[in-house]
Amino acid sequence: MATNGNEINGTGFGSRGKILIVGAGYGGLATAIELKRKGFHVEVVEAARQLTTQGDIIQVGSNASRVMSNWGNLLEQAVAESAQPARMTLFDKSGKKLLEAPLPTEFSGYPVLYSNRGLLQRLIFEEAKTLGIEFRLGKRVKSYFEEDDCAGVEIDGERLVADAVIAADGIHSAARKHVIGIQQHPRSSGFAVYRTCFPLECLAKDPLTKPFTELKEDLFHVWLGSDVHAILFITVATQSAVIFCTHKDTYEVEESWTNPGDLHDMLNVVEGWDPIICAAMKAIPPEKLIDWKLLWRDPIRQWVSRTGRITLVGDAAHPHLPTSGQGAAQAIEDAATIGALLDKLGKDNIPDAFRAFEKLRYERTSLTQRMGWETRHRWHQTDWEAVAVNPEFLKMPQPMWLYTFDAEKYAYDRCDEAVESVRKGTPFISTNTPEGHVHEDWTVEMMMALEKEQAKDHFYRVANK
Numbered sequence: 001m002a003t004n005g006n007e008i009n010g011t012g013f014g015s016r017g018k019i020l021i022v023g024a025g026y027g028g029l030a031t032a033i034e035l036k037r038k039g040f041h042v043e044v045v046e047a048a049r050q051l052t053t054q055g056d057i058i059q060v061g062s063n064a065s066r067v068m069s070n071w072g073n074l075l076e077q078a079v080a081e082s083a084q085p086a087r088m089t090l091f092d093k094s095g096k097k098l099l100e101a102p103l104p105t106e107f108s109g110y111p112v113l114y115s116n117r118g119l120l121q122r123l124i125f126e127e128a129k130t131l132g133i134e135f136r137l138g139k140r141v142k143s144y145f146e147e148d149d150c151a152g153v154e155i156d157g158e159r160l161v162a163d164a165v166i167a168a169d170g171i172h173s174a175a176r177k178h179v180i181g182i183q184q185h186p187r188s189s190g191f192a193v194y195r196t197c198f199p200l201e202c203l204a205k206d207p208l209t210k211p212f213t214e215l216k217e218d219l220f221h222v223w224l225g226s227d228v229h230a231i232l233f234i235t236v237a238t239q240s241a242v243i244f245c246t247h248k249d250t251y252e253v254e255e256s257w258t259n260p261g262d263l264h265d266m267l268n269v270v271e272g273w274d275p276i277i278c279a280a281m282k283a284i285p286p287e288k289l290i291d292w293k294l295l296w297r298d299p300i301r302q303w304v305s306r307t308g309r310i311t312l313v314g315d316a317a318h319p320h321l322p323t324s325g326q327g328a329a330q331a332i333e334d335a336a337t338i339g340a341l342l343d344k345l346g347k348d349n350i351p352d353a354f355r356a357f358e359k360l361r362y363e364r365t366s367l368t369q370r371m372g373w374e375t376r377h378r379w380h381q382t383d384w385e386a387v388a389v390n391p392e393f394l395k396m397p398q399p400m401w402l403y404t405f406d407a408e409k410y411a412y413d414r415c416d417e418a419v420e421s422v423r424k425g426t427p428f429i430s431t432n433t434p435e436g437h438v439h440e441d442w443t444v445e446m447m448m449a450l451e452k453e454q455a456k457d458h459f460y461r462v463a464n465k
């Protein structure tokens with residue numbers, strides 16, 4: 001066991017053990033709460049001095065709200081400040097309505113939420129503090145280390161040691177290099193997104209957009225063009241509007257949540273489009289617009305380090321494109337899975353628990369990652385003949401296997417089989433993917449090669465029925 005004067009002895013923290021978590025995004029906070037609920041001592045290290053209010057809308061599917069329903073009365077508060085649009089309306093770029101697709105607001109009694117990322121992250125952070133989880137904010141983890149019986153991180157010359165480390169450090173994860181042994185940079189997806197969240201009252205000035213300020217129901221409108229889609233989203237509870245415009249990444253935009261966007265450039269992308277979305281864009285306060293590069297990574301099978309005491313979760317393991325609507329939800333499913341496995345296997349079997357976690361999660365998240373690309377492709381390389389026959393072709397998938405899933409139960413139920421597969425090297429058959437689904441590994445390269453092909457139904461692995 002590595003120790004020095006400042007170190008915390010990992011095995012000295014009660015019978016359940018101590019877990020260090022890196023990153024206080026949705027993945028890190030959710031994992032901290034799930035482990036605290038199961039009796040572990042948890043400490044979270046986060047690079048930001050205070051939790052950011054950056055970001056706009058984040059979808060929390062019922063597969064995630066099911067997990068959050070165990071976190072005091074947080075879910076009620078989240079519902080009160082989130083949107084739950086009853087439908088998504090799709091238009092072509094001229095404004096012709098193509099489809100009004102009902103959006104379920106719940107599955108199995110658990111809500112589907114479209115929340116403000118900063119507001120909801122703040123609620124989860126407060127819940128974590130109430131539970132007694134310790135936070136070290138403003139501390140960037142510089143390196144990771146591990147031995148057979150412990151693992152830890154270095155921050156500002158200090159070494160923190162615990163029974164295990166869970167790295168929830170997002171798409172630019174430094175832990176990923178430690179775990180897989182090579183530096184892999186995230187890849188451009190070929191697209192960037194102008195995105196903004198601003199007070200709804202800004203839309204009151206133009207008669208074309210004024211009716212949006214009088215809405216009593218949340219609104220989700222999507223306009224489709226070739227290689228471009230635009231979204232107008234209105235949350236009545238917070239009286240806010242969100243606009244996205246996904247466009248070809250020709251400007252070498254940096255991936256940053258603060259990279260300013262140019263309103264003039266954004267309007268050029270939709271020149272000649274439906275006057276309503278153009279008017280809504282013209283109302284954006286320029287200082288509230290960012291241009292955000294859409295990055296992604298190949299799915300990787302290895303999330304767990306050499307000794308089995310460090311694992312990746314959330315975007316560090318499996319970053320999702322926004323069109324999946326599942327980035328946060330899959331991070332929260334990870335949390336429930338790890339909580340159940342460590343609860344069942346205990347601190348004496350952490351490497352087995354983490355490797356079982358990989359088995360339980362890889363094929364499902366590889367598919368939800370791919371689903372984000374598929375939806376974008378449906379919208380950008382639209383097969384208009386298929387749409388003429390069946391406009392439902394454009395629907396965003398919200399399949400039952402995804403939205404009704406109980407990650408915690410699945411982990412408890414299949415823990416023994418996953419551990420046996422880890423120990424004996426026998427195959428593990430995932431049952432948290434669509435019935436009949438046969439897993440295929442894929443890479444960003446493969447998807448980019450398909451990018452220009454026109455969207456046909458057989459092209460997709462996730463049906464949008």
Ligand SMILES: Cc1cc2nc3c(=O)[nH]c(=O)nc-3n(C[C@H](O)[C@H](O)[C@H](O)COP(=O)(O)OP(=O)(O)OC[C@H]3O[C@@H](n4cnc5c(N)ncnc54)[C@H](O)[C@@H]3O)c2cc1C
Pocket residue numbers: 022023024025026027028045046047048052054055056057058059117139140141142168169170171173174257313314315316320322327328331
């Ligand atoms: C500022 C920001 C705004 C976002 N806004 C949106 C949005 O509007 N809509 C949307 O769908 N998705 C948004 N996302 C992405 C979304 O939050 C994630 O896809 C998803 O919730 C999975 O979360 P995560 O916890 O795995 O990763 P993240 O949310 O990226 O969290 C990672 C955390 O780790 C911290 N961290 C990174 N490196 C270190 C280190 N070395 N030491 C300590 N801490 C470290 C980061 O500061 C961050 O808080 C945003 C992400 C960020 C960082």
